[in-house]
Amino acid sequence: MPSEFALIRRHFTRPASHTDLAVGDDAALIRARPGMQLAISTDMLVAGTHFFVDTDPEDLGWKTLAVNVSDLAAMGAEPRWVVLAASLPSADESWIAPFAKGFFACCAAFGIDAIGGDTTRGPLNLCPTIFGEVPLGKAITRDGGRPGDELWISGAPGRAALGLAHLKSDIQLAADWRADCLAALQRPQPRVALGLALRGLATAMLDVSDGLLGDLAHILERSGVGAEVDEAALPLAPLIAACGDPTRAFQACTAGGDDYELLFSAPALRRDDVLALSARLDLPLHRIGHLTDAPGQLKLRRADGRLDNLTVSGYDHFGHDT
Template identity: 45%
Template sequence: MKEFDFIRRYLYRAQTDADVLLGIGDDAAVVRPRAGYDLCFSSDMLLKNRHFFENVAPADLAYKVLAVNISDMAAMGAAPRWALLSAGLPQLQESWLAEFCDSLFALARRFGVTLIGGDTTKGDLAFNVTIVGELPQGRALRRDAAQIGDDVWVSGRLGLAAAALHHHWQTFALPDSVFDLCERVRLRPEPRVALGQALLPFARAAQDISDGLAQDLGHILQASGVDAEIFAEEVPTLPQLRDNLDKTALYGCVLAGGDDYELVFTAPQSCRAAVLEAGRASGTPVTRIGRITEGCGRLNISDAAGRPVVLASLGFDHFE
């Protein structure tokens, strides 16, 4: 199979988005933004043996390649609309490509995303997605909007993906049933798009948790010029992890592990009922884990006894 046979057979799909004036098959795509909306752009690269294992199933790989980008749109409160996929592929193996593309387009359809272009080249497994979303003008959830007195919230449960990775790396061993739960979350994170949009009327700052709660919340604190206090035992995780890991390992996964793709966000205390309702309406558990305090970018973490929690690392760093 040649490159353009692959594009025509697997990537070109009939367009159903009326705002896509020209999609795959030309030198560039043409879309028409809707009046009254801002556009959000984001891009993420995933590399073999850095972001995924070489033996990952193509359906799981395709899901995650797109899901982590959709998660960026969720963190802004945006609706994902269009994506461009660039891929380095060692060979064009038809059964692998069919499984990959079927999974990719299934997730795209679920979230209303249209693939409008990209690039392919021969090389080691590598993928880059550029995604474009839209939201009402001036309504984006930004990192620099947290205010003193805000509550700090997270969605879902944290630490599961990191625990699965540590099991793979043999840092510690999880019971098979616990590993299976964690591995499912690692391979197929759930982008919190509905929650992000439900939070638009009242939430202030938001970020998706890709590199670890401590590090990603730290980005909000630095951008907003505030401190935060969070309570380690309030951060939601899988109960079986609390039962099977010592405190050091547990805090490392839950507070700094990353690969969660949940949302951390701030909102005024007066909006607690509204946050809970946004979680209920979007089918997403939300948990209040701390508060924004006066300062200039420091995160303070306390355990159940009020003692400071010191982490060996705040989260994932590509060059560390």
């Protein structure tokens, strides 16, 4: 059985492109470029809680990094470096090799240097810490939303939730949508290009990991505003096509999570700029509502014009299992 250090050399050591000292010493050495702030995030993935133990290891390698990349995208930051701490049940190279392949494929896709970490024996847990850069004072946070700002969501949130439900045999997805929903769950695509392009345009932003409405509540709390969401504007059509159930589609879109789409606010006067950005990136951006001057109040405007008060909560890591 290979040693810990042999595993690291064989599977987790790659040439670095923008790092002074990477894997192989007691610590890595990095330098932020002049005029940049460091943006840092960490996100643990635990077997049985965040993924099934039999998840394809190459897909898991991609997702382990992608969910952290998404955190930086949500702040308009450029991902640059990552360290990975991993607890592994055994030194099984038939699992480790494809995991590393997926992890480094994500590194390559977003220009990230893997610069260190740690491995140990134990239950399967994966914990990357990612570092990125954003121009000083240009980070997009959750606290800049203002009454009258319009709310936008990228892509088609809810597909990952439908993919998970399909894997659990709770639903049967339409054959022509199955691969798309499973890919959304297993190979999420962080919206880095969108996040970078929204600097100076978005007033508040986050990535949707725990459900659209639950995550929106974080913006409302931090910005001290309320929101009105228009049910008719939600991108439900692809979800209904996938599962055939409008109620299930609405639940997946608004509470499903795990899509890592970007939810952001922008001034109403900048609507044309957002639409132009959508066209330039070839990425659907949906205007789903607006912020209000009623702090903490979240309302849903139904298709018939009724306004419902909503009480929502995000994913509870101490109350759910995969």
